Amino acid sequence: MSMTVKTRQVDGVTILDLSGRITLGEGSITIRDAVRDVVAKGSTKILLNLGDVSYIDSSGLGELVSAYTSVKNAGGELKLLNLTKKVHDLLQITKLYTVFDVRDDEAHAIASFGE
Amino acid sequence: MKWRQKTFLADSTTSRVSFTLDSSLDSVNKVEQTAEQFAQRAGFDVDTVAQIAMAVREAAVNAVLHGNAYDKTKHITAFFESTGDSLIIRLADQGPGLEPENVPDPLAPENILRGSGRGIFLIRAFMDEVNFRQLHPGTELTLIKHRTTAQTGN
Numbered sequence: 001m002s003m004t005v006k007t008r009q010v011d012g013v014t015i016l017d018l019s020g021r022i023t024l025g026e027g028s029i030t031i032r033d034a035v036r037d038v039v040a041k042g043s044t045k046i047l048l049n050l051g052d053v054s055y056i057d058s059s060g061l062g063e064l065v066s067a068y069t070s071v072k073n074a075g076g077e078l079k080l081l082n083l084t085k086k087v088h089d090l091l092q093i094t095k096l097y098t099v100f101d102v103r104d105d106e107a108h109a110i111a112s113f114g115e
Numbered sequence: 116m117k118w119r120q121k122t123f124l125a126d127s128t129t130s131r132v133s134f135t136l137d138s139s140l141d142s143v144n145k146v147e148q149t150a151e152q153f154a155q156r157a158g159f160d161v162d163t164v165a166q167i168a169m170a171v172r173e174a175a176v177n178a179v180l181h182g183n184a185y186d187k188t189k190h191i192t193a194f195f196e197s198t199g200d201s202l203i204i205r206l207a208d209q210g211p212g213l214e215p216e217n218v219p220d221p222l223a224p225e226n227i228l229r230g231s232g233r234g235i236f237l238i239r240a241f242m243d244e245v246n247f248r249q250l251h252p253g254t255e256l257t258l259i260k261h262r263t264t265a266q267t268g269n
Contacts, residue, residue, distance in 0.1 A: 024176055025140050058173055058233040066230040086165065093240055094233055095222050 003027040003053075005034040012090075013110045014043040015081075019052035022060030028089075031060075044072040044076030045113040047105070051082030056090060068100065081109050130156070133194040138183035138208075146193045147172040150204060157197045157262060165200065166241035167260055173234040174206045174256050182208030182254060200262050207255040216246050 003020035016034055016066050031048075038046060048067070056064070064080075071078040079101040083091065092099040103109035132149070136142035150171035154164040181187040186209075194205040219226050221233045230237065239245050245260035 007149070023172075024143070024180070038141040056247055057169065057176070058237055059176065065228055069230075090237075092235070095191055095227060099227060 003030045005030055007034070007066075009040060011110050012107075013045040013047055013113055014038045015024065015047045015106075015110075017049045017050055017052070021055040021057075022053055022063060023055065023057045024059035028059050028063040031063050031067065035071065039071060039074050039076065044071075044074070046071055046076060046078045047081050047103075047106075047109055048078065049081045050084070050087055053084065053087060056087055061090065061094060061096065065099070077113055079103055079109060079112070081106060124131050131194070134193065135190050136215045138189050140179070141154070142191060143172060143175040143179055146175040146191075146206070149193070149235070151199050153195045153202055153204075154260070157202050159202070159260070166266050167258075169269065170238045170241040170258055172202075173238050174258060177213070177234055177256070178206050178208035178210070178254075181194030181213065184210065185242070190247050191214060197208060200232055202260045202262070203235040204258045206255055206258075209250075209252060209253045211252060212249050213247065213254045 002062055003018060003022060003026065006017045008015050016031075016038070016070070018031065024081075035046065048064070054089070058109050068078045080104075083102060083104070089100075091100065091102070103112065130153075134145070134149070135241065136145065138153040140228065147168050151164060151168040159167065175193070178191040179185065183191065191209075192205075192207045194203075195198040196203045212238075215235060218235050219232055221227070221236045226232065235245075238256075242258045243261050244257070246257040248255040248257070
């Protein structure tokens, strides 16, 4: 199953609703292009909604980390929303849970930017 | 995708299959799917099946990407065996060889923000035994997951 990305704006926050598998190849490239695109358009508050992401491999994890650092280097913030149990467990064992600001409520996540 | 398959004679508790595959992402997907099927048939629970499939996928990615570098003239071989007490997977590439001790620890603070280098860590996290063997050229990786007493009753 390939990955899809839908972009929306809520209260100055760019939300990317991701769906599918983030794996080596198509999925990783899709997320890289999507984040690069919204950063190029000036977004500095970016929320990745992973609620419909069924699977992430090590390449996908690397892509999330790269997205995080590229947004941070551009002076912005990138946060994660709605992790599935599988993705949550993966972030825990790789200690990436300590890197990302992970949220499970969209309204609170949006309000948290700039805190 | 070109591939050759051998299915070995099996008794009631043992089944084996091996593939020779080209160096492509299609091969990675086939190896992952086969691992998932073997793990399901071996009686592992849903979470463990997913972990085995991910570990094998990571090993296949290493073989195709880091080992054979997508070289169309090189192949990977994948061997799956389900025995009475274990699931055994062997993956071999024809690349320059991998020294696992030279792979940086992805949990170290200086590496945590690296965009790659977590594959072998995940393989080790999800399997009971992981062994590397140098083939000169190439690397063979053996992954083993032991069945619990409850699973061996299946």
